[in-house]
Amino acid sequence: MSADTTSTPRAAGRPTRTQDHGQWALGSREPLNPNERFKQEDDGLNVRARIEEVYAREGFASIAPQDLRGRMRWWGLYTQRKPGIDGGRTAVLEPHELDDEYFMLRVRLDGGRLTVAQTRAVAEVSRRFARSTADITDRQNIQLHWVRIEDVPEIWRALEGAGLSTTEACGDTPRVVLGSPVAGVAADEIIDGTPAIDAITERYVGDPAFSNLPRKFKTAISGNPHLDVVHEINDVSFVGVVHPEHGPGFDVWVGGGLSTSAHVAQRLGAWVPLAEVPEVWAGVIGIFRDYGYRRLRNRARLKYLVADWGAQRFRDVLETEYLHRPLLDGPAPAPAEGRRDHLGVHRQKDGRFYVGVSPTVGRISGEVLDRVADLVEAAGSDRVRLTVEQKLLVLDVAADRVDALVAGLAGLGLHADPSEFRRGTIACTGIEYCKLAIVETKARAARTVAALEAALPTFEHPLTINVNGCPNSCARIQTADIGLKGQIVTDDEGRQVEGFQVHLGGTLGGQASFGRKLRGHKVVGDELPAYVERLARAFEAGREADETFAQWVQRADEEVLR
Template identity: 60%
Template sequence: MSAPTKTARRKRAPKPQGQWLVDGKEPLNDDERIKQEDAGMAVKQRVLDIYAKEGFDSIPAEDLAPRFKWIGLYTQRKQGMGGEHTGVKTNAELQDKYFMLRIRLDGGQTTTEGIRAIGEISRDFARDTADFSDRQNVQLHWIRIEDMPEIWDRLEKVGLDTHFGCGDVPRVILGSPVAGVAADEIIDGTDAIRRIKEEYLAGDEFSNLPRKFKSAVSGSPRLDVTHEVQDVAFVGVNHPEHGPGFDVWVGGGLSTNPMLGQRLGAWVPESEVPEVWAGVCRIFRDYGYRRLRNRARLKFLVGEWGIEKFRQVLEDDYLGRKLIDGPAPEAYEKDRDHIGVHKQADGRNYVGVKPAVGRVPGSDLIKLADIAQRHGVGRIRTTVMKELILLDVEDDQVDSLLAELDSIGLSATPSAFRRGIMACTGLEFCKLALVTTRERAIDLVGELESRLKDLDVPITIALNGCPNACARTQIADIGLKGQIVTDADGNRVEGFQVHLGGALGLGANFGRKLRGHKVTSAELTDYIERLVTNFKAQRTEGEQFREWVARADEGDLQ
């Protein structure tokens, strides 16, 4: 039989992408098969009944990964396994018999007693580790499976959980950390977040998505939830006819194929946010690409369909009505964080402090709870910049509170370097990492403060241990993507690829990647000192770092 002609080959049906409403539900890879057999909802009971009693070795591989992700558990990296083993050894060879546990804090909301409980769990079960993430969660390490029943009991008593902490599910819903209290708030999204969690996440409707689904709801004019890089985000706006509500964005995401979210052009009242959120999530469930994991995010579907088709399908097939056209949010070009002392709408104050790259030992969290309680604070919030915010502080308590927070390393007046530093977990615990990040970031801040003192403009520095951008490298002023690089002597060592001038807001972009420019970890502090010194010498009045990067000579950026 002769080979098919070019015309015949062109007419051949495209390969199925695993879209349920296009290709059917037949699993096209092992991940999809495992999720169809049991998407992780039942694995918690197996932990309680079997694994916590019989230990790590009793856990089947398909529960260990991926199903444990649905209950917030990842095996952590075996100690002493350098970056040269990443991508070479299997997951089973890299993993330890201990877990990272992700505690879900939707909207970044918890209480003083919640912080105390997390601190005590950290002290008793996690070797005093506690890392606040840029997803407003908190992560503990060194967790044993035998201790999970007690940990879950303690969390439940303070209204916290690990449900859908990881996995191909709707992850924690980001929210403004000052929702309901900020004097400049457009609209409070707290109730919408609560309803999404209670009405849609308690059951199994969204327990099997193509991949993770990231959401945000914020009514703050500060645009404080990185809405541009979420799968779906609701941003506070004032409609000229309908008043305060939310502008809807879809299709954002970073990792190895970064894309900025796009506006639907639709205004949604607060009461309808959960329904619209569920409609977007259902589109992702039904039409998301499942065959290839690296294309199984909503951003690829939005990119293929275009925003007009996406809105039409949402309205016609999932909501059964047209959405109201609405305005875009106003630009906010100042710091989006909440560091310092700020007046609340009720006349009291909220106080934002910055731990070193989000790390606070559990014993210090207990001290934080004591400090908060002594100053009449019952509510504490986390942020996408890894800050902690204490609400409802009376005027006569502010100075004392600031002094006591500073005594445990939580400053309300951090340097520009400490304020803007971000780092992922890195080689310390992550099986995907190639380089050390968190400890290096802490050391880097200390060195920069010593050498350069402080800056009078914000600057963000993000260290990521691999290409997956958990520290948001592409949208940082100085983004550093971990790699194994060759030094001047020909040795293979830890280092970073450099991205410069990334930004959100007006002129949002993914930064300038200098062709072939990489620095070793040993050169990192000298390089950033040189770069910032050049910026200080050449900047014009009021010029931001990213603006200087766009016009600077390449030699001054290396």
């Protein structure tokens, strides 16, 4: 079978267990849950016509439920949370009780790339239609809020007129393709993966062959030696390596993911040249489409299939059923050294510079985006990049314009030399807009950063703090030095309040490992700054030379960590 068709392959990868997982390749085509049913009834891509021709004209009340809470995601639209509903009611209310009559709209930016004109286009849409919201996500997207269904067609015209898209930004689809934000310019780059990102998005995004997957499908491609796209936790990743005979290419990883059941991706041990990345990508996503588990929604991610099959079986099926040829064996990537967030001022391989700055927990505004565009243009650049750490970069800056750009961005609160706390903290959307959230995240994380900066102004050790509003780990809590999972906790006075379960010592790059949970340990939300300050002080006082926070956590006494 070719990788981009919907016909059923032969069942060489047939699982040994007899349980029906709802795998298409094994003949299971009956819809086994409501999500599978609405996808079979009508492709999510088809909802755009109804949005433009019916819903935008007749308003929110006209939207069919399966479009509202299902197919509209295929075009980047989620209903946002109705204001005033506390986190204790998140799991007990029906979806229609949580829905506000406004939407989050996700703008997909494959490779995290924006031109000056595109930055201005997003800024204009933000100001006109989204109450000036514009959150940089840890998937290199921008999320807008307060969007009315009546405005969506005009928003699409503005974005698409600038070469941007919301196609398959959400839903059971191939989501945004992560890429190194310094692809093509980094002085130490192994290989530039940009052509593969472009080929994948041009050929396959919006293609009905891959618009009905068991769940979402996450991709990362980077040839940067700093391992800057969290390849360990994506469904498929292509990581730059040098083959001893064939030169620069990519090492293939599959089956990573976090949420409530975290899995580190597995290496296939295969080396792929740049030109073949799109074909191999199509084979991997084809396996997911055909063999992925569709019966139970909470078992439908690729990570479960990879965990059951193992890397060798997955590679065998990829080669025999989808590529019809063997892949070359290849080396593993070297462990990353140093920072991978690209903050600061760095010389490019062409002699110019790129500048990386840190918004606080990814939160900016339409006005700030507009002023960023002005500064980028004044610096003689036309390339803005977003990172998986919720950061913003400007490429191609001449040496004599660097200082002015750095100062201008700092005036917007975007610092090239932020504190370790501002640099290392990311946060998901949280209860402010998200219907799954239990606690507030963005504002709380920002207040925590400010408090830590005031309390520990000379703290200079790398420290990542990831704040998530629910168990789904959009902010990658298991992989942070301090990962905070939102939940309702009991305070000292017996009240039910917002708080966090704590994960400590998670890390990616080199030997990836997930954070350590302390039994029964919870932190009340209002006590979060004091708790992190206490941890930071203990780490600073107790660390050995060159010891990271994650290393220190592994040997620290549990009472010190509470």
